[in-house]
Amino acid sequence: MSVPLVSLRGARYAYEDGPTVLDGLDFDVAEGRALALLGRNGSGKTTLMRLLSGGLRPDAGQLSVDGTPVTYDRKGLLRLRTSVQLVVQDPDDQLFAASVAQDVSFGPLNLGLPEPEVRARVAEALAALDIARLADRPTHLLSYGQRKRAAIAGAVAMRPRVLILDEPTAGLDPDGQERLLDTLSRLRASGTTVVMATHDVDLALRWADDAALLTPSGARTGPAPALLSRHQLLAEAGLRLPWGVAVEGVLRARGLAPVDGELPRTAEELVQLLGVRRV
Template structure:
């Protein structure tokens, strides 16, 4: 059990209007994984993320973080959020300080770090997300893409163990989307756990160690990034398409070029190598 960050037990969340966003959901999140969360709009992905960071409390069920039941008093939540950072899909839900540097500095300062460490981490986070030139700019003057990078920098500067990202590349142009995804790989090499939601099945298939698929507030798949795309009924239920690399790999398997699904290429370069 020591390799788990989260153990979610029979989690249900019902909003005030009666909407059941999570329905008796049970799930285990292991340390050190790159996890992609897939599902159509309204599947419950964002609600689940807000539970993992303690923003929402269960209607019923419970969440264990590092084998201890999650508590919702101020002290416990501050401790949790020093380990678990979340980047929202809408950065306006997250940004509030006067300018970029002040906003990124807010989290590290509240962790009680010495000013030298705060400055070091803020400078590093701004450099990694390429917002250093924006550091004196007021938040409300930023574009949506700039705001998303600043929100990410704010979490990055706190150096959490778990990164939770809700549609991290949405609203970014192709250059910055690719840069953020490369940064995620760099973070993972620092022994961080990353859980992100995405509608991009091609990215999820290429990047993730594990894929979780949600539908109607329930987990309908949690496993390797291959098997889900062979289960047509789950793809139909969750409105997912197959990654194009996976579809071509299926053709190669039918022609006995590839022996088994575990050998499927996961990115374009690997596929080309099979075709040479």
């Protein structure tokens, strides 16, 4: 069995003067897979993401990258953050520089890279997020969707192997969501492993290879279509059944499921399927 790109073993974390959020958690991020992280509010998603990215240190347990334990000194954290980057849900919590290019350059500059390398990384990240035209735009004049992209570009400029996104589609209109998903597809094609925390089970079913559900009895991880079809597990995680799973059941029951090809995961795909079958 291959070594996970990032793994937590026996992780425990409790906030000061608060309850224990995670205890005895084992969690893996496999290289090259799109992973959706789901769970009810308070289940520990944000805490887990911060543990994976080094923003928090577990009270017990071990974080490893490529099988090598992470150390929490300056050198160890720098090494971790060149491998794993977290983008928080609200871009205004992450953007602070006067212009987009200045903000995106912050991480590479902190790595001590030479100026030509920093410029190259900024240009690469802006192009990857399709915001090169906004390089000199003041961050406070950006739309919400543009601020989301700028925040992600700042993480991409670090060239991480794992990009962790907290609710990246929240607050975006349908067109903005589709454009962001296209961007994530391009990042994955270039070799970036993407982890997305979301409450949207339909998005998780459509987008992810694997899903991880945080439940009161621990984390449950597996291929997204199989895991998101388990009614009892979804209920335990405080989630509803995905639309695509429900539609799949109806199509199979009525003999309308395609013999070859994938079942519909969106309303548009369902209309196309039924149109082809002239139903």
